[in-house]
Amino acid sequence: MNDLLDPLLLSRWQFGLTTIYHFLFVPLTIGMALTVAIFQTAWVKTGKAHYLQLVHFFGKIFLINFAMGVVTGIVQEFQFGMNWSDYSRFVGDVFGAPLAFEGLLAFFLEATFIGLWIFGWDKLPAKLHLATIWIVATASILSAYFIIAANAFMQNPVAFTINEEKGRAELTSIWELLTNPVALAAFPHTIFACFMVSAGLIITVAAWHLSRNQHLDTMRPALKFGLWAMLVSGGLTTIAGDQLSLAMVATQPMKMAAAEAMYETSTGADASFSIFTLGTPDGVHELFSIRIPYLLSFLSTHTFNGTVEGINNLQEQYQTLYGPGDYAPIIWVTYWSFRWMIGMGLVHILVAVVGLWLTRKGKLPTNTWVWKAAIWSFPLSLGAMIVGWVFTEMGRQPWLVFGLLETADGVSPGVTGIEVLISLVVFTVLYGSLAVVEFRLIKKAAQTGPAELSEPDEETGKPLVHTTVY
Amino acid sequence: MDLTVLWFGIIAFLFIGYFVLDGFDFGVGMAMPFVSKDDTDRRVVINTIGPVWDLNETWLIVAGASLFAAFPEWYATLFSGFYLPLLLILVALILRGVSFEYRHQRSERQWKQRFDRMIVVGSAVPALLWGVTFANIVRGVPLNAAHDYTGTFFELLNPFALLGGLTTLLLFFTHGALFLVLKTDGEIHARARTVAFRAGLITVVVAAVFLAWTVLAYGTLPAFALAVGAAVTLIASVMANLRRKEGAAFTLMAITIGLAVLTLFAALFPAVMPASNDPTHSLTIENASSSPYTLQVMSWTALVALPLILAYQAWTYWIFRKRVTRSHIESQGAADSGSEATVEAAH
Numbered sequence: 140m141n142d143l144l145d146p147l148l149l150s151r152w153q154f155g156l157t158t159i160y161h162f163l164f165v166p167l168t169i170g171m172a173l174t175v176a177i178f179q180t181a182w183v184k185t186g187k188a189h190y191l192q193l194v195h196f197f198g199k200i201f202l203i204n205f206a207m208g209v210v211t212g213i214v215q216e217f218q219f220g221m222n223w224s225d226y227s228r229f230v231g232d233v234f235g236a237p238l239a240f241e242g243l244l245a246f247f248l249e250a251t252f253i254g255l256w257i258f259g260w261d262k263l264p265a266k267l268h269l270a271t272i273w274i275v276a277t278a279s280i281l282s283a284y285f286i287i288a289a290n291a292f293m294q295n296p297v298a299f300t301i302n303e304e305k306g307r308a309e310l311t312s313i314w315e316l317l318t319n320p321v322a323l324a325a326f327p328h329t330i331f332a333c334f335m336v337s338a339g340l341i342i343t344v345a346a347w348h349l350s351r352n353q354h355l356d357t358m359r360p361a362l363k364f365g366l367w368a369m370l371v372s373g374g375l376t377t378i379a380g381d382q383l384s385l386a387m388v389a390t391q392p393m394k395m396a397a398a399e400a401m402y403e404t405s406t407g408a409d410a411s412f413s414i415f416t417l418g419t420p421d422g423v424h425e426l427f428s429i430r431i432p433y434l435l436s437f438l439s440t441h442t443f444n445g446t447v448e449g450i451n452n453l454q455e456q457y458q459t460l461y462g463p464g465d466y467a468p469i470i471w472v473t474y475w476s477f478r479w480m481i482g483m484g485l486v487h488i489l490v491a492v493v494g495l496w497l498t499r500k501g502k503l504p505t506n507t508w509v510w511k512a513a514i515w516s517f518p519l520s521l522g523a524m525i526v527g528w529v530f531t532e533m534g535r536q537p538w539l540v541f542g543l544l545e546t547a548d549g550v551s552p553g554v555t556g557i558e559v560l561i562s563l564v565v566f567t568v569l570y571g572s573l574a575v576v577e578f579r580l581i582k583k584a585a586q587t588g589p590a591e592l593s594e595p596d597e598e599t600g601k602p603l604v605h606t607t608v609y
Numbered sequence: 610m611d612l613t614v615l616w617f618g619i620i621a622f623l624f625i626g627y628f629v630l631d632g633f634d635f636g637v638g639m640a641m642p643f644v645s646k647d648d649t650d651r652r653v654v655i656n657t658i659g660p661v662w663d664l665n666e667t668w669l670i671v672a673g674a675s676l677f678a679a680f681p682e683w684y685a686t687l688f689s690g691f692y693l694p695l696l697l698i699l700v701a702l703i704l705r706g707v708s709f710e711y712r713h714q715r716s717e718r719q720w721k722q723r724f725d726r727m728i729v730v731g732s733a734v735p736a737l738l739w740g741v742t743f744a745n746i747v748r749g750v751p752l753n754a755a756h757d758y759t760g761t762f763f764e765l766l767n768p769f770a771l772l773g774g775l776t777t778l779l780l781f782f783t784h785g786a787l788f789l790v791l792k793t794d795g796e797i798h799a800r801a802r803t804v805a806f807r808a809g810l811i812t813v814v815v816a817a818v819f820l821a822w823t824v825l826a827y828g829t830l831p832a833f834a835l836a837v838g839a840a841v842t843l844i845a846s847v848m849a850n851l852r853r854k855e856g857a858a859f860t861l862m863a864i865t866i867g868l869a870v871l872t873l874f875a876a877l878f879p880a881v882m883p884a885s886n887d888p889t890h891s892l893t894i895e896n897a898s899s900s901p902y903t904l905q906v907m908s909w910t911a912l913v914a915l916p917l918i919l920a921y922q923a924w925t926y927w928i929f930r931k932r933v934t935r936s937h938i939e940s941q942g943a944a945d946s947g948s949e950a951t952v953e954a955a956h
Contacts, residue, residue, distance in 0.1 A: 206710035209663060210703040216673050217695055220688025224757070227688075231681020232899040239678035239907060242671035243914040250667040251925050254660035262928055302900070307681075309900040551689035553757035562696045569700060573707060580714050608941045609652060609659045609713045 144556030147547055150222040153563045155532070157214050159525055160570050164208035166524050169283060169330065170337025171201040172276035174368070176269075183269050188592050189357045196357070196589035197341070202257065203580050207573065209250070214566070222559065226539055226549030230292070233299050233310045237289040237317070245282035249275055261606045283333070284326055291322035293540050294531070295390035301543075308543065324386040325531075328379035332524050334372035335487065339520030341365030342494065342513055344585045349503060350510035354588045362498065369491035369516070376484065381438070388439045388447075391541060393457070393466060394534035396450045397473040399435055404449040410436035414478070461542070468536040476530035483523035490516055612904040613894040616679040617881070619911055621874040623675055625867045627668035628739070628777070629784075632866055633859075634662045636785015638705065638732025639778075640808075641725065644789060644800040648718075649935050651725060655709060656933045657792040662709060664922060666702065678907055682756055682897035683881045690750060690758025691742055694765060698735045705731025736781040737774040741765065744773025744819075747827050747876050749885035756882070756892055769822060776819040779812040780866055787850060787859045794932050802850060805858070809847035816843060820869065823876055832875040839868035 175198050182190035216238065219227050227234075255263065256271040263271070292298075298315035299308040310316060345362035348354045388395045396402075399412065412434035417427040436445040450467050457466040494513060497504045504510070535541060539549040637658050645651045658665075677684040688695060704727040712724035748769050751759045786805035790798060820836040828836070846861035877883070881897050884890035898904065 203710060203714070206707050209666070210706035213666075213670055213673075213702060214699050216670055216677075217688060217699060219677065220673075220684045221692050221695060222689070224685035224689035227677065227681055227685040228756075231677055231684065232903050235674065235678025235681055235684075235899065236903055236906060238674040239671070240910060242667070242674040243910055243918070246667050246670055247664065247914075247918045247922070250664040251922055254664055255925055255928065258660040259928060310903045310906070313906045551685075551692075551757075552755070553689050553759065554692050558692050558762075561693070565696065565700060569703065573703075576707075576711065580711065583714075606941065608938055609655045609709060 144560060146222075146554055146556045146559050147550045149556060149559035149563050150550050150554075151546065153559060153566060154218055154222060156563075157211065157218065157566055157570070158532075159528070160574075161208070161211040161215055162525065162528060163521065163574075164204050164211065165283075166333035166336040166521070167204045167340065168201070168208045169276075169279045169333040170335075171197060171204065171340070172272065172279050173334065174337050174341065174364075175201055176272045176276045177364075179269050179272055183265055189360060189589075192357050192589040192592060193361055196584075197361075199584050200340070200344075200581055203577065203584060205253065207577055211570070221562075222551055222554065223539075223549045224551040224553070226544065229307050229544055229549070230540060231307070233296075233308050233316065234289050234292055236310060236313060237285040237292075241282045241285035241289075245278045245285065248278035249282065252278070257607050280330060283330060284322075287326045287329060288317050288319060288322040290531075291319040291325060292316065293538075294325075294535055295319060295321040295386075296540055296543055308540075320386050321383075321390055324379065324383040328376060328383045331372045331376040331379055332484075332520075332527065334368060335376055335484070335520045336517070336524055338365045338368035338372060338491075339487065339516040339518075342369060342490070343515070343517035346510050346513035346516070347586070348588055350507065350514075357589045359501075359503070362494070365516075366491045366494045366498070369487065369520075370495065373484065373488035373491060377488070380481075380484075384438050385441065391535070392448045393450065393453045394468070394473065395439055396448060396453060397468050397470055397534055398477040398530065399447075400450075400470050400474040401435070401447065402450045404446060404452045405435070406446040407436055407444045408432040410434075410439070410445065410447040412438065416474075464537070464545075466537060468534050473530055473534045476526040476533065480523050480527040480530060483519045483526070487516060487519045487523065490519070612901060612908055613898045614879075615908060616675075616898065616904055617874070617878065617894050619915075620672065620676055620679065621871060622915075623668060623672035624874075625870045627665075627672050628781075628870055629863045629866050630661075630665035630668055632736075632777075632781040633784045633788040633863075634658050634665050635732040635736040635781040636783065637788055638728045638785070639736065639782050640786045640789060640801065640804055642729060643804045644786070644797050646796075648721065649938050650797055651721075652713075652938045653793055653797055653933050653935055654789065655712070655728070656938065657789060659709065660929045661925065663706075664925065666706070675907070675911075679899055679904060680881060680892075680894070680897045681899060682892055686752065686756045686758060686882050686892060686897075687742075687746070690752075690760075691745070691765065693762045694738045694742055698738050701731040701734035701738075703731075705735075733778065736778045740774035740777030741770045743777075743870075743873050744770040744823075746882060747773075747823060747873050749883035749891075751886040752882070752884035752890040752892070754890055756890065759886075769826070772815070772819045772822065776812075776816050776869075779808060779815050780862075780869065783808040783812045783846075784859075784862045784866060787846070787855070787862050790850065790855045791859050792932055794934055797935075798932075802853075802855075805850050806847065809843075809850060813840075813843055813847060816840070816865075816869070820872060823872060827876045828872075829875060829878075832872050835868050835872040835875055839865050839872060842868060 175194055178190050178193045178197065181187070182194060252271045252274040256268065256275060259268050259271060296308070297319045298310060298312045300311055301307070302309050341361055342365040345358040345365055348358040349362060384395065400416070401410075405411075409432075411430040411432045413428045413430045415429045433443045435447055436443055439445060439447045450470070454466055458464065490513060493509075497509060537545050537547070539546040637654060641651060641654045645654055673684070676687075708724040708727040708731065712721055712728075715721075745765050745767075748767070750764070753759050783805055786801050786808055789801035790805055793801060817840055820839060824833045824836045842861045843865040846858050846865060849855075849861055850858035879895070880891050880893050882892035884892075899907075
């Protein structure tokens with residue numbers, strides 16, 4: 140009963156659930172805005188009808204998804220103050236600035252130009268209308284940068300001094316804050332992963348239609364685009380991920396040790412990477428594991444004879460630095476989320492390679508299992524994205540701001556357990572039911588397929604202009 | 610100039626932007642059942658705000674983030690102290706936002722009715738609760754030495770705050786009806802004018818009582834002057850609507866809302882969150898603000914960004930300046946055939 144009404148525990152669950160939920164929509168918004176912009180550019184340049192069909196088709200899915208991203212985003216901003224007021228008091232001077240930048244420099248652009256794009260088809264010249272979707276795509280990527288810079292401060296606090304009198308961190312250099320090495324590494328990793336998610340959606344949808352032998356003229360080029368986008372963004376995500384793990388080892392070695400569930404400091408061959416472990420991953424009772432020697436050393440240091448610090452060693456160091464306490468995250472969460480992220484990402488890249496081979500020179504595979512596998516593209520890439528964030532955020536625990544503020548000290552002291560329980564239940568029910576509606580609508584839009592364009596205008600020979608009304 | 614004063618002004622400006630713009634969105638949502646007779650009417654009403662509701666709501670996100678950055682203590686106290694009202698606002702904004710996008714995805718009557726109700730409720734709840742919230746800020750709430758709210762949810766529902774909520778509800782309702790007068794034609798236009806007039810009369814009475822109460826109990830001389838200004842423009846707006854000067858009526862209403870918000874901010878200044886139990890626990894622009902360096906960085910950003918923001922948003926409103934008509938909606942057919950790609954000839 141005490142646990143049930145513990146504001147800290149409830150607030151953590153609420154923030155975790157609402158953040159994961161919000162992040163189901165964000166990568167698709169970022170990735171699809173760019174995808175739609177590319178298709179629309181192709182249409183404006185070539186005038187080929189199937190590009191316009193793809194714009195409208197994926198545009199519709201993009202917009203169903205976009206609305207959810209917007210409304211669940213407001214919850215995220217409010218929650219810092221509502222549930223984490225002591226955190227807000229402590230970091231507001233530093234952390235607030237990138238959030239305000241995001242609003243002033245990115246959100247307004249995105250929200251204004253998305254309206255112009257949706258409703259401006261018959262009101263703006265074609266090239267200006269094309270510019271609106273590019274502005275939306277750019278603004279969504281820019282907003283991601285500011286958010287990741289804010290998050291990077293929690294992972295690796297930089298550009299601050301502690302004001303003892305006010306009991307808070309104060310910003311010393313906005314430039315240093317925005318060029319936090321963790322932000323510089325996490326941003327490309329996240330953005331390319333967003334493109335993997337949108338490529339995954341395109342592959343899934345195209346494969347579904349092609350396996351039914353329908354909408355060939357639009358879905359063949361869509362599949363080709365999706366597979367290439369997956370391969371390129373998958374490769375770039377991997378490279379950026381490698382850079383991110385180097386930054387992580389330098390700034391949060393405990394997170395890397397927890398990713399491998401490695402208790403003892405190890406060097407060279409001993410710093411192995413286990414693909415799979417049976418038993419308890421707390422390192423005490425290992426029954427069976429498949430290990431690649433040297434790999435963890437290579438991932439952490441880019442040398443095969445590097446030394447990787449273990450959890451026990453780091454725990455001792457942190458106790459000396461920060462006083463008594465448990466400074467390790469929940470190991471089974473970090474261990475498995477790290478593996479699922481990498482695993483799902485790699486399988487997804489494999490899908491792209493195999494898909495490109497099977498569809499070379501305009502071929503279409505006839506095997507049904509190939510299509511069935513391809514349809515898993517979207518859930519795989521979205522899943523990899525989600526567990527990646529679970530790893531990043533859970534791996535930061537017990538810290539809210541690494542080395543400065545523990546999660547338990549950030550919660551709102553004035554908010555009662557009952558209040559948080561109410562909001563947690565409300566969000567769970569609301570988000571749950573909206574997820575059902577959302578999934579059905581996207582599924583229906585995707586399965587209906589691209590609409591045929593009407594005959595071009597007789598006088599001008601140009602395709603007729605599309606208008607949108609609610 | 611002291612940057613804390615500048616940021617007090619920018620926060621006031623952002624909330625004015627939010628209430629003036631999302632205010633008419635809320636009003637359009639609330640007035641929808643009063644001005645529509647069938648589904649086409651309702652689609653006309655929704656399409657008047659279709660291209661802009663999202664950018665209007667973004668003013669709230671920017672106001673919230675700026676509050677966080679410029680006055681972290683104010684943000685922390687306000688958002689944690691008003692936990693349940695803000696939760697209700699969030700839920701309402703979520704339901705309203707998805708309803709605009711979901712409503713037209715299917716053609717069944719039940720489906721549409723469900724989202725119509727959500728638009729009405731989702732517009733009314735924030736319209737009421739923002740007034741309750743800001744009235745409570747001006748009135749003052751019990752705070753401890755760490756600036757945490759020590760009262761209960763029900764203490765926030767005091768008569769002054771409820772009257773404040775009723776005032777914003779009515780102001781936004783009338784504002785939205787006047788927006789519909791401006792953006793529609795034919796019968797909806799005529800009904801909207803009547804609705805705006807009737808609502809306007811009630812609004813004048815309620816707003817006058819609330820502003821008088823604010824000025825008498827918490828006011829300063831500037832607050833008094835602003836409140837008088839708000840009352841004058843409100844009456845002028847109702848008169849302009851009566852004389853069918855729709856542009857003037859809407860503009861005057863926008864100014865009224867701006868002046869009313871300024872009245873509250875003027876009554877607050879230099880406090881931002883007065884403590885009703887012990888004045889030494891109050892948050893002011895001094896003890897709630899960020900460091901001078903952060904405010905300086907923020908100031909440069911805001912001073913560059915805000916003129917651009919105003920310019921491209923004004924341009925958007927210019928692009929969508931045409932009235933939304935029934936014939937325009939009907940020519941699109943039902944946007945439910947499973948595809949939005951209703952393609953038609955450009956006029």
